[in-house]
Each structure stands twice: as structure tokens, then as C-alpha cells.
Amino acid sequence: MSSTAHMHGGIGESIKRKEDGRFLRGKGNYIDDITLPGMLHMAILRSPHAHARITSIDTAAAGAKPGVIAVVTGELMAQHKLAWMPTLSGDTQAVLATDKVRFQGQEVAAVIAETKYQAEDARDSIVVEYDILPAVISPEGAKAAGAPLIRDEKEGQTDNHIYHWESGDKGTTQAAFAKAAKVIRLHTFYPRCHPAPMETCGCVADVNPGTGKATIYMTSQAPHAIRTVFALVTGLPEQNIRIVSPDLGGGFGNKVPVYPGYVVATAASLLIGRPVKWIEDRTENLISTGFARDYHMTGDLAVDKDGKMLALRVHLDSDNGAFFSDAQPSKFKAGLFHIVTGSYDIPTAHITADGYYTNKAPGGVAYRCSFRVTEASYLIERLVTNAAIELGIDQAEFRMKNFIQPEQMPYHSATGWVYDSGDYPKAMNVALEQLGYDEMRKDVEARRKKGEVTGIGIASFTEVVGAGHGADFDIIGLRMFDSAELRVHPTGKAMLRMGTKSQGQGHETTFAQIVAEELGIPASDVAVEEGDTDTAPYGLGTYASRSTPVAGAATAMVARKLRDKARKLASHLLEAAEEDLEWERGKFYVKGSPDRAKTIQEIAFAAYTNLPEGMEPGLEGVHYYDPPNMTYPFGTYAVMVDIDKGTGQVKVRRMVAVDDCGVRINPMIVEGQIHGGLAEGYAIAFMQLITFDDDGNCIGSNFIDYLLPTAWETPKFETGETVSPSPHHPLGAKGVGESPTVGSPAAYVNAVIDALSPYGITNIDMPVTSDKVWAALRSKGVTE
Amino acid sequence: MKVTMRVNGTERAGDVEPRVLLVDFLRTNLLLTGTHVGCDTSGCGACTVLLEGEPVKSCTMLAVQVAGRDLTTVEGLAQGGALSAMQVGFHEEHGLQCGFCTPGMMLVGNALLARNPDPTEEQIRWAISGNLCRCTGYMNIVKAIRHAANLNQEAAKAGSHAAAVPVGGGE
Numbered sequence: 001m002s003s004t005a006h007m008h009g010g011i012g013e014s015i016k017r018k019e020d021g022r023f024l025r026g027k028g029n030y031i032d033d034i035t036l037p038g039m040l041h042m043a044i045l046r047s048p049h050a051h052a053r054i055t056s057i058d059t060a061a062a063g064a065k066p067g068v069i070a071v072v073t074g075e076l077m078a079q080h081k082l083a084w085m086p087t088l089s090g091d092t093q094a095v096l097a098t099d100k101v102r103f104q105g106q107e108v109a110a111v112i113a114e115t116k117y118q119a120e121d122a123r124d125s126i127v128v129e130y131d132i133l134p135a136v137i138s139p140e141g142a143k144a145a146g147a148p149l150i151r152d153e154k155e156g157q158t159d160n161h162i163y164h165w166e167s168g169d170k171g172t173t174q175a176a177f178a179k180a181a182k183v184i185r186l187h188t189f190y191p192r193c194h195p196a197p198m199e200t201c202g203c204v205a206d207v208n209p210g211t212g213k214a215t216i217y218m219t220s221q222a223p224h225a226i227r228t229v230f231a232l233v234t235g236l237p238e239q240n241i242r243i244v245s246p247d248l249g250g251g252f253g254n255k256v257p258v259y260p261g262y263v264v265a266t267a268a269s270l271l272i273g274r275p276v277k278w279i280e281d282r283t284e285n286l287i288s289t290g291f292a293r294d295y296h297m298t299g300d301l302a303v304d305k306d307g308k309m310l311a312l313r314v315h316l317d318s319d320n321g322a323f324f325s326d327a328q329p330s331k332f333k334a335g336l337f338h339i340v341t342g343s344y345d346i347p348t349a350h351i352t353a354d355g356y357y358t359n360k361a362p363g364g365v366a367y368r369c370s371f372r373v374t375e376a377s378y379l380i381e382r383l384v385t386n387a388a389i390e391l392g393i394d395q396a397e398f399r400m401k402n403f404i405q406p407e408q409m410p411y412h413s414a415t416g417w418v419y420d421s422g423d424y425p426k427a428m429n430v431a432l433e434q435l436g437y438d439e440m441r442k443d444v445e446a447r448r449k450k451g452e453v454t455g456i457g458i459a460s461f462t463e464v465v466g467a468g469h470g471a472d473f474d475i476i477g478l479r480m481f482d483s484a485e486l487r488v489h490p491t492g493k494a495m496l497r498m499g500t501k502s503q504g505q506g507h508e509t510t511f512a513q514i515v516a517e518e519l520g521i522p523a524s525d526v527a528v529e530e531g532d533t534d535t536a537p538y539g540l541g542t543y544a545s546r547s548t549p550v551a552g553a554a555t556a557m558v559a560r561k562l563r564d565k566a567r568k569l570a571s572h573l574l575e576a577a578e579e580d581l582e583w584e585r586g587k588f589y590v591k592g593s594p595d596r597a598k599t600i601q602e603i604a605f606a607a608y609t610n611l612p613e614g615m616e617p618g619l620e621g622v623h624y625y626d627p628p629n630m631t632y633p634f635g636t637y638a639v640m641v642d643i644d645k646g647t648g649q650v651k652v653r654r655m656v657a658v659d660d661c662g663v664r665i666n667p668m669i670v671e672g673q674i675h676g677g678l679a680e681g682y683a684i685a686f687m688q689l690i691t692f693d694d695d696g697n698c699i700g701s702n703f704i705d706y707l708l709p710t711a712w713e714t715p716k717f718e719t720g721e722t723v724s725p726s727p728h729h730p731l732g733a734k735g736v737g738e739s740p741t742v743g744s745p746a747a748y749v750n751a752v753i754d755a756l757s758p759y760g761i762t763n764i765d766m767p768v769t770s771d772k773v774w775a776a777l778r779s780k781g782v783t784e
Numbered sequence: 785m786k787v788t789m790r791v792n793g794t795e796r797a798g799d800v801e802p803r804v805l806l807v808d809f810l811r812t813n814l815l816l817t818g819t820h821v822g823c824d825t826s827g828c829g830a831c832t833v834l835l836e837g838e839p840v841k842s843c844t845m846l847a848v849q850v851a852g853r854d855l856t857t858v859e860g861l862a863q864g865g866a867l868s869a870m871q872v873g874f875h876e877e878h879g880l881q882c883g884f885c886t887p888g889m890m891l892v893g894n895a896l897l898a899r900n901p902d903p904t905e906e907q908i909r910w911a912i913s914g915n916l917c918r919c920t921g922y923m924n925i926v927k928a929i930r931h932a933a934n935l936n937q938e939a940a941k942a943g944s945h946a947a948a949v950p951v952g953g954g955e
Contacts, residue, residue: 016953020875032817032820198884282827504883676881676918678921708916710913
């Protein structure tokens with residue numbers, strides 16, 4: 001039995017999680033666990049077609065079904081100017097379709113009834129007639145001559161093109177390519193996938209008919225921003241809107257956007273005067289809410305005769321679905337993709353991106369990713385391994401030769417980023433040593449001689465997380481700062497509230513540890529609350545690995561503010577000058593007389609009972625933190641795979657992951673985040689695929705077709721670390737939750753490509769399934 | 785129709801349509817919301833409960849099928865307020881993050897240890913392969929179940945039930 005003695009819980013201690021108790025007892029409070037008096041249930045009717053004109057909707061039979069209170073259509077929503085809503089990328093999205101349906105699964109009508117079963121029964125009685133139109137399912141189809149116009153309702157929209165976006169310098173890049181000894185090209189498709197948290201999305205909307213106050217319990221990673229969006233969409237005064245994000249059963253980006261179901265449930269509650277619950281089923285979740293990726297990318301890497309990288313050129317076509325609703329800063333149409341030069345000192349780069357409407361679900365969410373960094377990292381790391389193979393240089397050596405060096409930090413990249421810190425060669429060396437790279441290379445060569453198909457893949461990713469600075473990074477204009485409010489009660493216990501929202505990351509523990517470190521109150525005495533916009537300070541939420549970089553910094557800063565006040569109080573209590581006091585975690589003492597001390601608990605009590613003349617009572621504060629820069633976590637991942645020639649099955653033999661996320665506040669929690677991300681990276685590399693047939697039917701609409709890895713498939717992970725503190729973060733911390741999902745897909749696929757390289761196979765797009773590997777081997781005559 | 789079953793050692797009854805799923809009966813009629821719905825199609829295991837000690841997916845059974853039988857849900861794991869060995873294992877080994885899959889995982893873990901008190905890592909991975917987790921990458925869940933097995937074995941040696949630990953976090 002391990003010890004249960006409570007530790008102080010400062011930074012660097014792997015204390016056990018404070019939030020565990022309720023989950024272990026089945027007493028978590030997830031969205032579907034909320035029941036209000038008089039609550040009704042909503043079911044949504046969705047389009048069976050990818051593209052069709054609605055000719056009629058008949059709700060008479062549905063309205064007459066037992067228990068039905070109302071049937072809502074787009075026409076009714078239009079009467080309240082709510083048939084359309086703005087997206088997070090400055091486009092519009094249909095709430096309930098009025099003219100056409102533009103993807104399979106689009107919201108067409110909703111039934112509100114006394115029970116969930118009654119609502120679903122009645123939904124099936126709504127009769128909708130459609131004129132089916134041809135569907136567009138790829139950017140290629142979207143730009144083809146004669147392609148159907150998807151957004152015909154948009155003024156001035158004459159084709160399916162959404163945006164063109166560029167970064168870097170075209171001229172210098174062209175010049176560098178002209179001088180290159182060799183150019184390596186990779187065309188790859190990062191397919192559509194879905195975050196699929198274990199809990200789907202949903203809400204309970206409760207508009208009080210007496211006060212007009214709208215309380216909306218909602219699966220939201222960003223409740224404050226959502227409150228503002230709701231105020232703008234509905235016209236309700238913002239002080240009359242309260243968003244409460246309860247315990248979330250995972251998010252991974254899926255729970256950032258505003259979905260039509262939330263809007264319809266709120267409108268229904270307003271019109272009916274009773275609370276309305278809407279909970280997606282899994283198919284609704286997979287076919288209609290926040291997909292990710294769907295990038296078609298072509299990268300060219302120019303190198304000189306010595307294997308030094310000279311320039312990078314990338315073009316990508318983005319498949320955005322029927323509405324451009326990427327959740328991303330408004331300045332950047334392709335998210336933060338321009339981090340694509342990665343860990344390498346590439347003097348010049350040029351990136352062009354074009355977005356297209358298709359008859360697929362909207363989304364473009366940052367699935368365990370900082371706004372398209374995953375796509376960028378995948379492209380550069382795959383391209384670098386392919387280049388090494390083509391040049392006949394070892395993958396690790398080629399990377400070492402081209403890494404940005406630690407002494408170049410802060411490093412100004414060719415596309416305008418300022419990397420804050422990092423020692424890439426060091427992380428690489430730790431990973432190679434942990435894998436036993438030289439030995440394993442010999443092992444690979446020996447096995448290949450025996451006819452085995454085996455290989456090693458490496459990826460040395462650089463992430464960019466922790467948005468803002470607010471001048472460059474926003475959500476619909478809201479600057480991406482975050483906040484922390486700290487209240488120390490008279491008995492020395494504390495309450496911390498932030499503008500972020502945990503979805504399983506352990507905020508109740510990690511953020512209490514920051515207070516424990518900075519103000520000396522044990523972590524077990526600090527309660528952490530998030531998610532209720534009536535009580536928490538305004539913040540932009542939890543996604544893009546920003547909670548520790550931004551709200552964590554805000555927590556440190558507010559704790560320091562209170563410590564400054566505590567010093568004044570201690571000076572009063574100890575009758576000593578402030579400058580004569582020393583701080584030791586948890587107490588102030590008089591220099592040279594450690595016995596003359598006051599603990600933070602004694603000081604807190606005095607803040608309410610025994611104040612110096614003229615001092616404001618209380619020990620509370622709030623801090624809004626707008627970071628000066630992003631943080632740049634990085635690492636090197638190394639994977640060994642063995643491939644069965646007869647079946648194409650890929651088995652991961654080893655997976656070594658060395659991460660550098662700066663200072664780790666709770667190493668146990670950080671390690672847990674890395675495990676989870678490596679598993680999702682594996683899932684994306686080998687299993688998860690949302691695809692469509694030619695008519696736009698979504699293939700991958702349930703967990704039988706959309707494959708998530710179980711414990712049986714998921715490899716075991718061997719983790720390691722280096723520590724390069726962020727120079728601008730008050731604690732030296734960086735974000736980490738997404739690094740493993742960003743870095744690992746390329747490492748897995750590079751291992752497969754390395755294994756197949758003796759046969760001249762240079763690419764297989766994800767997911768790398770057995771049938772694709774087998775077909776590739778067969779095309780080279782390696783297998784029958 | 786009226787249905788009666790034994791849930792966590794107590795006789796429970798409710799009035800349901802024959803089509804009502806077991807998971808809806810547990811969550812709506814009995815207010816036992818620790819059993820979660822992740823997919824509705826037996827694909828994820830979040831709704832796993834033990835029927836006469838065997839794991840079943842309660843989204844794919846009707847409440848009436850369980851009439852007169854014996855169920856265990858996550859709410860039945862802690863005894864007298866103290867956490868069971870499996871719950872302690874998940875806490876100590878950081879076997880949960882968002883907590884949504886956790887009830888199902890712990891119940892499957894208990895069913896495994898009931899028939900195999902000393903499982904290997906491979907046996908644990910196979911046993912939980914009907915249950916999906918998106919947060920942990922499974923490594924710490926495997927460790928958590930192994931931790932519980934060790935606690936049970938220590939308790940058996942000491943001739944008593946596993947010593948339970950109050951979980952407040954921060955320890």
C-alpha cells in the first residue's frame with residue numbers, strides 16, 4: 001500500500017489527482033447526468049443526403065405523436081432570425097436547413113418531447129422531400145469545371161473556393177530552389193478523422209420564463225467565448241446568459257465550436273418555457289460535429305550537395321466541408337500551418353493554401369492539435385525522412401545536420417515565428433540512446449538479410465502552443481488571453497477559478513500545485529473551479545495546449561500578487577520592515593531570526609481580522625495574462641516496426657518518446673497526457689478514417705466502421721524527457737497535451753516507409769492499414 | 785411493465801416500457817448515472833455493468849431481460865464509503881483522466897480478477913479490449929488493474945479485506 005501522507009504539492013511533485021474521487025465513485029457530473037425539473041428532450045432529424053434541395057417538410061404526423069411539445073423547423077428558426085449562425089472562421093452555417101442540405105447529417109428539424117424515446121419516435125414521423133443534387137467530396141471535385149455550387153445562398157459566391165492564403169517569401173524561395181543540388185517532393189493526404197471523445201456533445205438549455213436568464217449547461221471547452229457568441233447570435237443580453245460546462249468526458253477539440261443543437265435547444269427552451277436537453281448519439285457526433293485534418297499537401301525540400309536544407313515550398317488544398325468553421329485565429333486561414341519548417345534551420349520558405357467547400361460536415365477543429373500544427377509537423381517530418389532515404393543519409397544524421405542549434409534561440413523562422421527555446425540535438429540524442437539506435441539499426445540490417453520487412457522511423461517535431469499573444473491570436477476577435485482569480489479565505493484555504501476548462505487534463509490538481517508553489521498553501525487546501533461563466537473570470541478556454549502556458553501563468557501571477565500583499569501583512573504582524581522579511585514557501589520570517597515568522601495561514605487570517613491602518617481587507621485577486629509569445633515544446637520520437645509480408649500487418653515493436661515541455665508541474669499528469677497523445681497518434685496513423693463514398697455518404701459513422709484502438713492494438717510507450725524552460729513563462733512551463741499527437745503520426749509512418757524503402761516504396765497515406773501495405777508490397781513483387 | 789432486480793445488493797423496482805434499455809433504466813429510473821453511454825451500439829464499453837459478475841454492455845440489453853437478476857454498477861464498488869482495491873489502483877496509478885470510461889474499465893477489471901487473481905499485462909490488455917479509452921493510452925489502466933491485483937493478494941495474505949484508502953487527492 002502506498003503512502004497516503006499528503007505532500008505539499010508544489011511544482012514537480014507527482015501528487016495524486018484531487019478530482020479522482022468523484023469519478024471513481026461514479027459521481028462525476030457529465031452533461032447527460034443533469035436533470036432539471038420539467039425538463040424536456042430534443043431529438044434532431046438529419047439529412048440522409050449530402051446535397052439536396054428541400055422541397056417540403058411535413059411535421060403534422062410528428063406533432064400529433066404522444067408526448068410531443070413542439071416540432072422545430074428552419075422556417076420557425078428563420079422567423080426568429082436564427083436559421084443561420086456565424087462560424088468561428090467568419091462564415092455562416094445553417095442551424096436548421098431552410099433551402100438545401102449540404103452534407104449528410106445536416107440538421108433539418110428537431111422534435112421536443114416529454115421523454116427521449118418519444119422525441120426519437122416522433123422524429124421518425126417527419127416527412128421531408130428532397131431533390132437530390134450531385135455531391136462534391138474533395139477539393140479536386142470542388143474545383144472541377146461544372147462542379148455544383150454548394151454555397152449558392154452566399155452573395156458573390158460563384159464557385160466552391162473559400163480562401164487563398166500565403167506565408168513566407170516566394171522570391172527568395174524560388175531563388176533557393178534554382179540553386180538546389182536536389183529537390184525532394186512528397187505529396188501526401190492527411191485524411192479526415194474525428195476526435196471522438198468518449199462522451200458525445202450535448203446541452204441542457206434552461207431559459208427562465210420569469211427572469212429571462214438563460215442557463216445553458218453545455219459540453220464546451222471554451223464556455224466564456226461561447227457565451228459571447230451566444231449573445232451575438234441570439235441578441236440576448238450577455239449578463240442574462242450563463243454557460244456552465246460540467247465535467248467533460250474528453251474533448252480533444254470536438255467541444256470547441258457552437259453546434260446547431262445548442263442553438264435549437266436554447267431557442268426551444270425560450271419558446272416553451274421549460275428546460276430542454278439535447279444529447280448527441282455517437283453517429284450524430286461522428287457525422288456532424290467537428291472533424292479534423294482533410295489536408296492534401298505537396299511539399300518540396302531543396303538541399304545542397306552536402307545535404308543542408310536550403311528552402312521549403314508547400315502547397316495545400318484544404319477540404320473544409322459545407323461551412324468554413326475552422327476553430328482558429330482569424331488572421332490565419334490555415335491555422336498555424338506555417339510552423340511547417342519545424343525543427344530545421346531552413347533559410348527560406350513559401351507556403352500557399354487554398355480552402356474549398358465540399359458536401360461534407362464542417363469542422364476543421366484542432367483535434368489534439370494547436371490549429372493545423374499536426375498537419376504541418378506530419379508533412380515536414382515525413383518529407384525529411386523521405387529526403388534522407390533518397391539522399392542515402394541516415395535519418396537521424398540528416399536531422400542533426402539541419403537542426404536549429406540551441407545557441408540560435410530565440411530563433412526567427414522563415415515564416416515569422418520566434419521560437420522561444422529548445423535543444424533539439426539533445427532530445428534527439430536522448431531518444432537515440434534510449435532506443436539503442438546503433439544496435440537497432442544493426443538489428444534491422446540483420447533481419448532484412450533474412451528477408452524480414454522491418455524499419456525505424458524518427459520524428460523530431462516542434463510544436464507551437466499557448467496562444468496568444470492576443471494581438472496576433474484571437475477567436476472571432478476575442479484576444480486569446482486567459483485568467484485566474486484566487487481567493488484566500490480567513491482560515492487559509494483557497495479557491496482558484498480560471499477561464500479554462502479541463503476535459504480530463506487534471507486542472508484541479510495541476511493549478512492547485514501552482515498556488516502551492518507560489519503562495520505556500522498546500523495543494524490539498526486549494527479548490528479549483530472552472531466552467532461556470534457566472535463565477536469564473538473571463539478566459540478563452542482549453543484547447544491548443546494553452547491552459548498551462550496561459551491560465552497557468554495567470555495563476556502564478558495572481559498568487560504572486562497575493563504574496564506581495566501577504567508581505568505587507570507580515571510586516572505589520574511581525575513589526576518588521578518589508579525589506580527585512582524573507583519568503584520561504586508558506587511563510588515570511590525576519591532575516592536572521594527564522595523564529596520570528598508568520599505562516600501564510602496566519603497572514604490570511606489577519607487579512608480579515610488584523611489589518612494595518614488604511615489597507616484594503618481581504619486576500620483576493622485576479623490576473624488576466626496575455627502571453628508575450630507562444631511556447632515551443634518539442635521532442636524526438638523513434639519507432640520500430642515489423643511488417644508481415646503475407647498480410648501487410650504492421651506491428652509496432654518499440655515506441656520511444658522523448659518530450660521537452662519545459663518545467664513539468666505534475667510529472668505524473670504530464671506523463672499521462674503523453675501516453676494518451678501517443679495512443680491517438682497511433683490511432684490516426686493506423687486506424688482512424690472518416691471517408692465518403694461518391695454520393696457523399698459518410699463511411700465511418702459508428703465505432704464499428706470508425707476504428708479506435710483498444711488496449712490490445714495500442715503499443716507500449718517508452719518515455720523520456722529533456723527540460724528547456726520557456727524563458728517567458730513565469731514557471732518555465734510549456735503546453736504538452738498535444739505534442740504526442742502532433743509528433744507521433746510521422747514517426748509511426750516513417751518507420752513503415754523506412755521498412756519499405758528497400759523496395760522503393762516512398763509513401764503510403766494514413767491510415768496505414770494492412771491492405772494498403774500489402775498492396776504496396778505486392779506492386780513491387782515482394783508478396784503474392 | 786414492472787421490473788425488479790437486485791442492484792448493488794439492494795432490491796430495486798421500476799415501471800418501464802418493454803423496449804427500455806438497461807442503461808436508461810439505471811440512469812433514468814434508478815438515478816445511477818455512473819453508468820455512461822458512449823456509443824449506443826456496444827462499441828465502446830462505457831456502459832459496462834456486471835450481470836451475475838459477468839461484464840455486459842447495458843446499452844444492448846433491455847431492462848426487462850434483467851428482471852430478478854443481480855447487477856453491479858460502479859456505485860456498488862466502494863464499501864462503507866471506503867474505496868475498493870480497484871478504485872485505489874486507478875487513483876494510485878493515474879488510470880483515469882476524463883473519467884468517462886472509468887466505471888466500465890473498473891468493473892471489467894474486477895471481473896478479470898475474480899477469475900484470474902494474478903493476470904499478466906497481456907491478459908489485462910485482452911480483458912479490457914472491449915472498452916475504449918481516449919485519454920490514457922491504456923498503459924496506466926493496465927497498471928491500475930495490476931495494482932488492484934497486488935492489493936488483493938496482500939490482503940488475502942494478511943487474511944483480511946484489502947485496506948481501503950480515502951481518496952481526497954493531493955497525497
